[in-house]
Amino acid sequence: MTDHIDERERSLGDSTSVVTVRSLTKCFGDIVAVDDLSFSLEAGTVTGFLGPNGAGKTTTLRVLLGLAEPAAGEALVFERRYRDLDDPARRIGAVLESNDFPPGRTGRNHLRALAAAAEIPFGRVDEVLVLVELEAAADRRVRTYSLGMRQRLGLATALLGDPELLVLDEPANGLDPAGVHWLRGFLRRFAEQGRTVLVSSHMLAEAALTVDEVV
Secondary structure, eight states: OOOOOOTTTSOSSOTTEEEEEEEEEEEETTEEEEEEEEEEEETTOEEEEEOOTTSSHHHHHHHHTTSSOOSEEEEEETTBOGGGSSSGGGTEEEESOSSOSOTTSBHHHHHHHHHHHTTOOTHHHHHHHHHTTOGGGTTSBGGGOOHHHHHHHHHHHHHTTOOSEEEEESTTTTOOHHHHHHHHHHHHHHHHTTOEEEEEESOHHHHHHHOSEEO
8 A cells, every 4th residue: 555645635626537526525314424525536546445334435436426416515537427427337337236136147147138238248248257257157146146256246247348447335345365365456457457446445454455545
């Protein structure tokens, strides 16, 4: 881990920023889930979004991905709101839940359904199954998958569009030590291609081995 990003330390609005969160606040009734949060990410980095459970990490990611509206401030990807991007599935891959899969469908067919919806060639399905090392289980029904296998399937869905940015919420949950080691190497190789990773975690020790910077 080479750097630490204070919320106010990095200059925001840089033209090279892949993600820009500026004075973001999100409330649920009287509960303030995210309070005046600011940070930005540059291309080619793996950034850990760290904090205990309930700190507002998932809420921030949901606002970033256009799944929730902020009470104040903004969250931009490639200098635009997610909803304003052209073909966002080919620029951003995200996993916020590892269990939201049709249990009776095979892993391969689940990916094919998503590929068809996004007009992505089916050949990409086979490529991502290899990337996440799930090809041997691709024709099993998802209800037979372990939590770790579901995490890999979720990552495969995020990779379908060959994105520039990966947004992952607690991706190491359910992975055994070998799986965690594999994930660490995968994210590093992804960033070495000039792409960007934002990964939330409450496991500080593991994040220290994985990320370049932290928020």
